[in-house]
Amino acid sequence: xxxxxxxxxxxxxxxxxxxxxxxxxxxxxxxxxxxxxxxxxxxxxxxxxxxxxxxxxxxxxxxxxxxxxxxxxxxxxxxxxxxxxxxxxxxxxxxxxxxxxxxxxxxxxxxxxxxxxxxxxxxxxxxxxxxxxxxxxxxxxxxxxxxxxxxxxxxxxxxxxxxxxxxxxxxxxxxxxxxxxxxxxxxxxxxxxxxxxxxxxxxxxxxxxxxxxxxxxxxxxxxxxxxxxxxxxxxxxxxxxxxxxx
Amino acid sequence: xxxxxxxxxxxxxxxxxxxxxxxxxxxxxxxxxxxxxxxxxxxxxxxxxxxxxxxxxxxxxxxxxxxxxxxxxxxxxxxxxxxxxxxxxxxxxxxxxxxxxxxxxxxxxxxxxxxxxxxxxxxxxxxxxxxxxxxxxxxxxxxxxxxxxxxxxxxxxxxxxxxxxxxxxxxxxxxxxxxxxxxxxxxxxxxxxxxxxxxxxxxxxxxxxxxxxxxxxxxxxxxxxxxxxxxxxxxxxxxxxxxxxxxxxxxxxxx
Amino acid sequence: xxxxxxxxxxxxxxxxxxxxxxxxxxxxxxxxxxxxxxxxxxxxxxxxxxxxxxxxxxxxxxxxxxxxxxxxxxxxxxxxxxxxxxxxxxxxxxxxxxxxxxxxxxxxxxxxxxxxxxxxxxxxxxxxxxxxxxxxxxxxxxxxxxxxxxxxxxxxxxxxxxxxxxxxxxxxxxxxxxxxxxxxxxxxxxxxxxxxxxxxxxxxxxxxxxxxxxxxxxxxxxxxxxxxxxxxxxxxxxxxxxxxxxxxxxxxxxxxxxxxxxxxxxxxxxxxxxxxxxxxxxxxxxxxxxxxxxxxxxxxxxxxxxxxxxxxxxxxxxxxxxxxxxxxxxxxxxxxxxxxxxxxxxxxxxxxxxxxxxxxxxxxxxxxxxxxxxxxxxxxxxxxxxxxxxxxxxxxxxxxxxxxxxxxxxxxx
Numbered sequence: 067x068x069x070x071x072x073x074x075x076x077x078x079x080x081x082x083x084x085x086x087x088x089x090x091x092x093x094x095x096x097x098x099x100x101x102x103x104x105x106x107x108x109x110x111x112x113x114x115x116x117x118x119x120x121x122x123x124x125x126x127x128x129x130x131x132x133x134x135x136x137x138x139x140x141x142x143x144x145x146x147x148x149x150x151x152x153x154x155x156x157x158x159x160x161x162x163x164x165x166x167x168x169x170x171x172x173x174x175x176x177x178x179x180x181x182x183x184x185x186x187x188x189x190x191x192x193x194x195x196x197x198x199x200x201x202x203x204x205x206x207x208x209x210x211x212x213x214x215x216x217x218x219x220x221x222x223x224x225x226x227x228x229x230x231x232x233x234x235x236x237x238x239x240x241x242x243x244x245x246x247x248x249x250x251x252x253x254x255x256x257x258x259x260x261x262x263x264x265x266x267x268x269x270x271x272x273x274x275x276x277x278x279x280x281x282x283x284x285x286x287x288x289x290x291x292x293x294x295x296x297x298x299x300x301x302x303x304x305x306x307x308x309x310x311x312x
Numbered sequence: 313x314x315x316x317x318x319x320x321x322x323x324x325x326x327x328x329x330x331x332x333x334x335x336x337x338x339x340x341x342x343x344x345x346x347x348x349x350x351x352x353x354x355x356x357x358x359x360x361x362x363x364x365x366x367x368x369x370x371x372x373x374x375x376x377x378x379x380x381x382x383x384x385x386x387x388x389x390x391x392x393x394x395x396x397x398x399x400x401x402x403x404x405x406x407x408x409x410x411x412x413x414x415x416x417x418x419x420x421x422x423x424x425x426x427x428x429x430x431x432x433x434x435x436x437x438x439x440x441x442x443x444x445x446x447x448x449x450x451x452x453x454x455x456x457x458x459x460x461x462x463x464x465x466x467x468x469x470x471x472x473x474x475x476x477x478x479x480x481x482x483x484x485x486x487x488x489x490x491x492x493x494x495x496x497x498x499x500x501x502x503x504x505x506x507x508x509x510x511x512x513x514x515x516x517x518x519x520x521x522x523x524x525x526x527x528x529x530x531x532x533x534x535x536x537x538x539x540x541x542x543x544x545x546x547x548x549x550x551x552x553x554x555x556x557x558x559x560x561x562x563x564x565x566x567x
Numbered sequence: 568x569x570x571x572x573x574x575x576x577x578x579x580x581x582x583x584x585x586x587x588x589x590x591x592x593x594x595x596x597x598x599x600x601x602x603x604x605x606x607x608x609x610x611x612x613x614x615x616x617x618x619x620x621x622x623x624x625x626x627x628x629x630x631x632x633x634x635x636x637x638x639x640x641x642x643x644x645x646x647x648x649x650x651x652x653x654x655x656x657x658x659x660x661x662x663x664x665x666x667x668x669x670x671x672x673x674x675x676x677x678x679x680x681x682x683x684x685x686x687x688x689x690x691x692x693x694x695x696x697x698x699x700x701x702x703x704x705x706x707x708x709x710x711x712x713x714x715x716x717x718x719x720x721x722x723x724x725x726x727x728x729x730x731x732x733x734x735x736x737x738x739x740x741x742x743x744x745x746x747x748x749x750x751x752x753x754x755x756x757x758x759x760x761x762x763x764x765x766x767x768x769x770x771x772x773x774x775x776x777x778x779x780x781x782x783x784x785x786x787x788x789x790x791x792x793x794x795x796x797x798x799x800x801x802x803x804x805x806x807x808x809x810x811x812x813x814x815x816x817x818x819x820x821x822x823x824x825x826x827x828x829x830x831x832x833x834x835x836x837x838x839x840x841x842x843x844x845x846x847x848x849x850x851x852x853x854x855x856x857x858x859x860x861x862x863x864x865x866x867x868x869x870x871x872x873x874x875x876x877x878x879x880x881x882x883x884x885x886x887x888x889x890x891x892x893x894x895x896x897x898x899x900x901x902x903x904x905x906x907x908x909x910x911x912x913x914x915x916x917x918x919x920x921x922x923x924x925x926x927x928x929x930x931x932x933x934x935x936x937x938x939x940x941x942x943x944x945x946x947x948x949x950x951x952x953x954x955x956x957x958x959x960x961x962x963x964x965x966x967x968x969x970x971x972x973x974x975x976x977x978x979x980x
Contacts, residue, residue, distance in 0.1 A: 111386075115389065116390070118565075138392040139391075143388055145386055148383065149380070149382075150384050151325075151384055152327070153326035166315055166391050169392070206387075
């Protein structure tokens with residue numbers, strides 16, 4: 067569904083993305099992991115067309131995105147920091163996006179209902195807590211039932227109940243054959259729903275494996291333990307050599 | 313595009329800064345126009361306020377607003393919208409909101425209290441300055457990544473056009489006073505929208521004669537219909553060119 | 568011996584009575600050459616009463632001591648080719664006539680009423696319409712021009728003539744006339760000891776009043792309005808200007824009052840309102856400018872460095888774009904006890920006199936004086952700043968040019 071080849075991006079001398087090759091398929095839930103500044107955000111922004119890559123290609127459903135923009139109707143994006151114009155109400159933000167997405171006729175309002183957003187839709191964005199903003203952002207990402215979801219730190223700041231609700235929703239959409247890309251620091255949250263893990267460091271792709279493979283090779287059951295052991299034991303090189311042997 | 317403009321306006325018309333800006337302009341206009349029995353003098357004071365406040369407020373407010381909207385712009389750009397459309401819509405929304413503020417703050421009092429050709433010229437010039445400096449703010453926004461640097465650039469830009477440019481112009485006049493510099497001066501004035509606006513309005517007031525007293529060519533040209541058209545065209549270019557550059561830069565900008 | 572003056576007095580009364588008994592009043596009706604014929608028939612001291620009507624007559628030379636009265640403004644029309652009256656005898660009176668359509672010639676200055684080598688002529692209550700020159704004095708003296716309306720429509724400075732033109736004359740009294748649409752409203756050249764009072768001179772192509780080489784004249788209570796270049800007083804001494812109004816002389820190179828080479832004169836209680844330049848002074852010596860009002864002028868005063876010994880005392884300066892400008896760094900004139908609306912000093916001892924001097928010349932005005940092109944920066948933010956800085960640290964303006972005793976309150980003028 068998303069095919070990334072030789073994607074490169076640098077900010078001045080800093081290489082944010084260094085020759086990334088990835089292929090994401092329908093029905094996958096992919097966790098993008100990596101320390102701060104590893105290139106996670108740059109990667110998803112490249113896919114969204116917010117960052118203009120300097121080399122390589124990104125294809126969605128076989129066609130290159132370049133400066134096209136129509137493809138973005140297939141993507142639901144939940145940004146990390148949901149900041150909206152201060153004096154807009156939640157209702158206005160939702161209505162605006164609906165008006166912009168005139169192409170979409172049926173809305174997926176499951177999260178809007180689940181988060182009880184209609185109850186406080188007259189509140190202005192300025193007056194909202196971080197958690198509520200996250201809820202709005204999540205609702206918006208799912209509103210137009212796209213084929214691809216890109217969720218940047220989706221559970222950060224959400225209360226446990228909402229977090230669970232979101233995770234259920236993600237799992238449900240995955241079951242519907244959608245592709246879900248998630249970046250997250252809170253690893254345990256992702257245990258149940260992740261199928262693949264992409265690990266980036268210093269703009270380089272360290273590995274792209276299924277959760278099962280990783281658990282097997284590290285001997286750990288919990289996903290955060292898996293990652294921790296990867297980071298701690300300098301396991302990376304080993305995996306890298308393994309990968310090269312393949 | 314209309315949708316985004318509409319919602320940006322909905323947001324801005326409830327913005328406290330815009331409301332305060334409108335209110336201050338209105339208070340200044342009413343007090344200046346009613347204080348002086350001589351309306352031409354009231355207009356002159358309003359001209360000075362327009363020339364000073366409008367550029368600085370427009371550019372500073374817009375720059376801050378643009379930088380504060382980065383996340384919102386990202387969200388919009390994640391939708392199936394052309395970058396160009398989105399940027400133009402954001403610009404139009406802010407420019408429109410600031411223009412409404414100026415019209416309510418200065419336009420309405422002038423129309424009610426001292427309607428004249430000069431007053432109309434003043435309002436048109438004020439609106440042009442709003443459009444121009446909002447456009448420059450947009451250019452700053454697309455050129456800088458960092459908000460603090462952007463605000464710095466906005467302050468420098470407005471100071472440059474409000475004072476520094478005239479200083480350079482004065483030293484130019486000083487250095488070349490022995491040569492016929494009226495024509496080059498005309499060209500140089502076009503490089504500063506604030507000067508253009510000032511002269512456009514002054515030539516409609518009866519103090520125009522002060523300018524004609526010495527620089528005959530200047531008054532002859534700028535006071536004529538051709539001169540007015542020339543200034544308006546220059547102002548239009550001042551609106552269009554920064555916008556076009558912004559579009560071009562924004563096409564390649566990483567958010 | 569005592570009776571001799573009495574006898575002289577008595578006999579002179581008798582003589583007068585006899586003369587009067589001979590003087591007749593002749594009514595004149597419109598007709599071919601009727602005025603010419605009536606004058607031919609008249610003798611010294613006669614009165615001609617022109618009845619209402621249209622007289623197509625011209626070059627009417629009066630060499631007798633006549634009184635010519637008009638009843639209901641009879642019209643004397645010179646068909647845009649000729650002159651109307653030429654007075655060459657003392658003590659002639661013209662009154663109540665309408666004299667119109669005087670011709671234009673390049674050799675002679677054609678006038679509605681020309682007074683040549685005559686004294687004690689009275690021109691009263693006439694209308695002079697559409698003439699090249701209205702009233703023209705040439706070697707005249709002790710004449711009175713009272714309450715006439717003199718109107719023309721001169722298009723340019725070159726073609727038109729003057730409303731009242733006086734050359735080499737003295738002791739004229741010009742009072743209560745209304746003059747418009749000429750080249751100069753009133754023109755004096757080599758005219759002395761004359762009074763110009765209560766006239767209004769407006770919308771003339773050049774000057775409302777123009778003085779050349781005319782000494783010891785007084786003009787008071789006149790209004791000069793909307794003239795091409797204002798009022799010019801040049802190369803004269805002992806001129807007294809009182810209670811006149813200089814209004815709306817507004818345009819390129821336009822003055823309320825232009826003084827050039829004027830000596831020992833007084834300018835008092837005048838009002839200068841909305842002129843491009845209130846008073847422009849060049850090469851003046853000992854001119855007192857007192858109790859005048861300068862309001863809403865472009866420049867209230869332009870005092871060139873060639874002026875000396877003048878006192879500017881107790882004037883009001885309000886709403887002028889520039890109060891004073893000068894072209895040099897020397898100032899040999901003094902400014903004291905004036906009210907300046909731009910003065911922002913303080914008065915701690917409450918004696919109505921500011922405790923710090925006022926510098927009426929702004930740096931920007933100095934700059935524009937040196938480099939006129941700098942006028943394009945008029946009303947820009949920069950020039951305001953420059954002026955403010957100069958106030959704190961004076962470097963450019965003539966330091967002698969200051970009012971040491973600026974008034975805190977406007978004078979009642």
